[in-house]
Amino acid sequence: MAAGLAALGALAVLLGGIQAAAAAASPWARTDQSAVRLISPASATGLADTVRLGLQFRLKPGWKIYWRSPGDAGVPPEIDWTGSRNLQGAVIRWPLPERFTIFGLTTMVYGNEVVLPLDIRIKAPGRALALRARVNYLACEKICIPYVARLALDLPPGEGTAAPRHAATIERYARLVPTRLAADAVAGAPVSIAQARFEKAPEGLTLKVLARSRDGFEKPTLLVEGPRPLLFGPARAELSADKSVALFRVAVGLAGKGAVAPDQPLLTLTLADGGRALEQVVRVSRIEAGAGPGLGLMVILGLAFLGGLILNLMPCVLPVLSIKVLAVVGHGGAEAAAVRRGFLATAAGILFSFLVLAAAAIALKSAGALVGWGIQFQAPLFLVAMAAILVLFAANLFGLFEIPLPGFANQAARAGGGQSLGGAFATGAFATLLATPCSAPFLGTAIGFALSRGPGEILAVFAMLGLGLAVPYLLVAAWPAIATSLPRPGAWMVVMRRVLGGVLLLTAGWLLSVLWVVAGTVAMAAVGALLAGLFAALVLRRAAPGFKAASLGLAAVCLGALLAVPALTGAPAPAGAARAVEDAGITWQPFDKVKLLNHVAQGRVVFVDVTADWCITCKANKALVIDRGAVAARLRGTAVVAMRADWTRPDAKISAYLRSFGRFGIPFNAVYGPAAPAGIVLGELLTQGEVLAAMDTAAAPRLARGQ
Numbered sequence: 001m002a003a004g005l006a007a008l009g010a011l012a013v014l015l016g017g018i019q020a021a022a023a024a025a026s027p028w029a030r031t032d033q034s035a036v037r038l039i040s041p042a043s044a045t046g047l048a049d050t051v052r053l054g055l056q057f058r059l060k061p062g063w064k065i066y067w068r069s070p071g072d073a074g075v076p077p078e079i080d081w082t083g084s085r086n087l088q089g090a091v092i093r094w095p096l097p098e099r100f101t102i103f104g105l106t107t108m109v110y111g112n113e114v115v116l117p118l119d120i121r122i123k124a125p126g127r128a129l130a131l132r133a134r135v136n137y138l139a140c141e142k143i144c145i146p147y148v149a150r151l152a153l154d155l156p157p158g159e160g161t162a163a164p165r166h167a168a169t170i171e172r173y174a175r176l177v178p179t180r181l182a183a184d185a186v187a188g189a190p191v192s193i194a195q196a197r198f199e200k201a202p203e204g205l206t207l208k209v210l211a212r213s214r215d216g217f218e219k220p221t222l223l224v225e226g227p228r229p230l231l232f233g234p235a236r237a238e239l240s241a242d243k244s245v246a247l248f249r250v251a252v253g254l255a256g257k258g259a260v261a262p263d264q265p266l267l268t269l270t271l272a273d274g275g276r277a278l279e280q281v282v283r284v285s286r287i288e289a290g291a292g293p294g295l296g297l298m299v300i301l302g303l304a305f306l307g308g309l310i311l312n313l314m315p316c317v318l319p320v321l322s323i324k325v326l327a328v329v330g331h332g333g334a335e336a337a338a339v340r341r342g343f344l345a346t347a348a349g350i351l352f353s354f355l356v357l358a359a360a361a362i363a364l365k366s367a368g369a370l371v372g373w374g375i376q377f378q379a380p381l382f383l384v385a386m387a388a389i390l391v392l393f394a395a396n397l398f399g400l401f402e403i404p405l406p407g408f409a410n411q412a413a414r415a416g417g418g419q420s421l422g423g424a425f426a427t428g429a430f431a432t433l434l435a436t437p438c439s440a441p442f443l444g445t446a447i448g449f450a451l452s453r454g455p456g457e458i459l460a461v462f463a464m465l466g467l468g469l470a471v472p473y474l475l476v477a478a479w480p481a482i483a484t485s486l487p488r489p490g491a492w493m494v495v496m497r498r499v500l501g502g503v504l505l506l507t508a509g510w511l512l513s514v515l516w517v518v519a520g521t522v523a524m525a526a527v528g529a530l531l532a533g534l535f536a537a538l539v540l541r542r543a544a545p546g547f548k549a550a551s552l553g554l555a556a557v558c559l560g561a562l563l564a565v566p567a568l569t570g571a572p573a574p575a576g577a578a579r580a581v582e583d584a585g586i587t588w589q590p591f592d593k594v595k596l597l598n599h600v601a602q603g604r605v606v607f608v609d610v611t612a613d614w615c616i617t618c619k620a621n622k623a624l625v626i627d628r629g630a631v632a633a634r635l636r637g638t639a640v641v642a643m644r645a646d647w648t649r650p651d652a653k654i655s656a657y658l659r660s661f662g663r664f665g666i667p668f669n670a671v672y673g674p675a676a677p678a679g680i681v682l683g684e685l686l687t688q689g690e691v692l693a694a695m696d697t698a699a700a701p702r703l704a705r706g707q
Contacts, residue, residue: 024163026131029149033063034139038131038153039115041167044160049125053153054115054170055079055092055135062141067097067108069225074107075138075146077116083132088121095176096270096277097223099234106234108223109140115173129155178270178277190214191278193269194601197285198252198261199678205261207232207250207284210597211271216243223270224250229259240594247594285677297457304461308468336480342424343477347470349428354466355459357432362455378612378650380519383511384527390508391531397501399494400538432469514614517648581644584627586635591645593657599641600672605699606641607634607691608679610658610668612648617684618667625686634695673698 024040039054055077057065066074081087094116097108122129135149186192195210209222222235233251240246254261270279508531516524581588589595591608599606609626611618625631635642645654647666658668661681669686670679676698682690 024155024161024166026133026151026153029135029151031139031145031147032060033141033145034059034065034137034147036135036137036149036151038118038133038151039166039170040153040155040163041170042160042162043155044158045122045126045129045155046159047126049088049122051120051122051129051155052170052174053118053120053131054166054173055118055133056113056115056169057110057137058113059111059139061112063139064100064107064109064111064141065114065137065139067110068092068094069108069223071099071107072105072231074109074140074144075136077135077137080134080136081132082134085130086123086127087129087131088123090121091119093117093119093174093177095173096178096272099221115169117170117174117177127157131155176277178272178279181278181280183281186280189278191271191273191276193271193278193280193282195285195597195677196267196269196282197677205252205254207248207252207267208597209235209248209250209269209282210594210601211246211248212598213244213246213273217246218243218274220246220248220271220273222248222250223272225268225270227262227265229255230261230265231255238594240592240598245594245598247597297460300457301460301464304464305468308465309471311465311469312472339480340477341421343473343480345421345424346428346431347473347477349425350432350470350473351428351463351466352425353429353432354462354469358459358462361462362458378518378648380515380523383515383518387508387511387515387527387531388534390504390511391535394501394504394508395535395538397497397504399497400535400541428470428473432466514648517613584632586627586632586642588642588644591643591654591657593653596643596672597677600674600677603674604641605639605671605673605695606643607695608643608645608668608670608672610645610647610654610666612646612666614648615666621667621669621686625688625691629688631688631691634692639699640695671695671698675699 024043026038028035028037035058037056039056041052045051057077059065066076068076070076077092079090079092081090095110095114097110100107100109120129120131131151131153133149133151133153135151136146137149138144138146181189181192186194191211191213193209193211195208197208199206199208207224209224211217211220211222213220217237217239220237220239222237224232224235226232231253233253235248235250238247238249252261264283264285266281266283268279268281270277512524512528512531515527588609591610596606596608609618609622611622626635634640645651645657647654647658658664658666661668661670661679667684667686669682669691671682671691671694672679673695676694680694680698682694
């Protein structure tokens with residue numbers, strides 16, 4: 001009997017719960033693809049002035065409805081409450097959606113089932129609430145179908161009966177709604193968005209968003225909403241080394257022909273990471289001019305000419321210098337006409353070679369390949385080949401073997417004490433080959449301008465570079481007396497050849513030091529030993545003619561082994577992974593774009609130095625400006641963060657950073673700060689005054705604008 005009563009009691013409770021759940025939900029409005037209804041956590045309104053209900057959707061597999069900002073296509077659900085009684089207002093809360101891409105269109109959607117929490121405000125608490133909802137929504141799979149659902153839910157006054165299943169369902173989806181972070185709560189929040197700004201770059205407008213997490217990010221995602229005509233692509237995230245900072249880049253488009261981006265718009269940013277999600281309204285900083293030189297073409301052509309001219313003085317062009325000196329010496333005592341023809345032919349060879357380089361750059365750029373100036377020095381094979389060529393040139397100058405200089409240049413007989421025109425032309429081409437890896441002031445600006453423009457600009461800039469490099473030859477062609485007044489070759493020329501040979505060996509040693517950084521100690525030692533063996537074989541060939549065949553065989557083996565060493569060293573590790581280092585009393589942080597922007601967001605000034613062991617101008621800037629005087633004092637202090645990007649070895653992040661400024665070579669230096677979040681780009685030849693002025697400008701507090 002007792003058991004029967006207990007069973008009846010349980011059945012009554014169950015039936016009561018079912019009845020309460022039924023009373024706390026509207027009937028389903030069904031279609032072939034979807035069903036929708038209103039649900040309530042209780043069967044009555046209670047005494048509160050606000051109740052949380054839910055708009056529940058169920059969708060067939062593959063069908064979706066849209067978030068409040070649907071993306072490239074779609075329409076979000078809308079509710080018309082006309083006909084409701086005792087309703088003050090209603091707010092839809094939107095759980096995090098899923099990103100869905102099809103046919104190149106990205107949309108933000110909900111699939112299978114979703115409940116949109118509804119915050120319902122009651123006019124007269126404690127009285128009955130009659131809800132009449134007209135829900136317009138778009139359900140999509142391969143096709144999209146607009147639907148209208150008419151829902152009715154009546155909640156009487158009083159406490160009523162709880163509907164725990166509905167309450168749990170509403171709460172589960174409410175936890176997926178991002179937390180709204182107020183502006184005055186950002187500083188103490190464990191996760192927050194620190195900064196958002198637009199940047200103009202050659203590829204278009206970009207939104208950069210900087211976010212911080214006290215506990216570190218895992219796989220953060222960002223959703224961006226803003227006013228028309230702004231259109232936002234998917235966000236690409238980059239994390240700092242300790243994962244405490246995330247930098248998001250979002251491509252920004254404009255809807256409509258001739259549309260203009262609004263000035264400092266308010267954006268709603270939704271940041272999600274694991275189980276955490278927040279929503280923050282941020283005003284975007286004014287559009288900053290990003291990459292790309294703002295100089296006119298004529299100015300750029302002038303800089304290209306100066307860059308080519310200065311190349312003649314750079315230490316890495318010493319092989320070219322030796323060719324020039326010996327060419328002048330070879331014309332000693334010759335007729336003026338022969339001198340003029342020879343040097344004009346050499347200048348023509350330089351110009352023609354630069355035009356060939358321009359054509360190659362145009363072709364590689366069109367194919368999407370990475371194009372840059374000086375990046376050959378990042379390749380171990382190039383370093384080894386250059387070192388071997390320099391040793392062979394030095395051996396030739398020491399008289400260990402005799403070939404015309406350069407070896408392929410003189411195929412015709414000499415006339416008038418000088419080279420044939422074909423040989424002189426080839427000498428110019430060879431000079432260009434040896435000059436291409438070198439960096440010089442003004443070169444980076446000119447090359448960066450050219451490679452970010454079209455074929456016409458590339459050809460014009462490279463032609464001016466060639467003209468600058470050819471100036472010494474053109475001067476001799478204009479005033480042949482420079483060469484004809486020299487004495488004819490004799491004993492003094494032997495001394496000069498030995499001096500130049502020693503200089504070339506020193507240059508080869510410098511290349512070995514670069515190889516040590518790029519490929520490691522083993523590779524450097526192996527190449528050094530093989531170069532020594534090559535030089536010794538040539539000495540043996542000269543000193544002991546009886547061992548000529550053996551010495552030539554040894555030289556051939558050394559040359560072959562030299563080419564094999566780079567292949568055995570493997571791919572060099574990226575340079576950007578280095579730890580903080582101290583140099584000249586300055587603590588240099590490794591380059592990290594995310595950390596850089598985080599420092600700026602916290603009000604610090606950051607000095608960025610992109611350098612490489614093979615960049616002679618970088619070394620000069622370091623010795624004359626960065627490590628001396630007031631600049632060094634600032635960098636040793638706490639007011640400025642010193643950050644170094646070592647580009648000696650290939651590093652994709654550093655390459656991308658340079659390209660963001662329209663630069664394709666180094667040296668490159670920039671100063672960032674609260675007043676210069678996009679960075680102040682410095683000249684290639686630094687001065688104390690320029691660097692200090694940039695630091696002061698970047699540190700200045702931003703003036704309130706638009707107030």
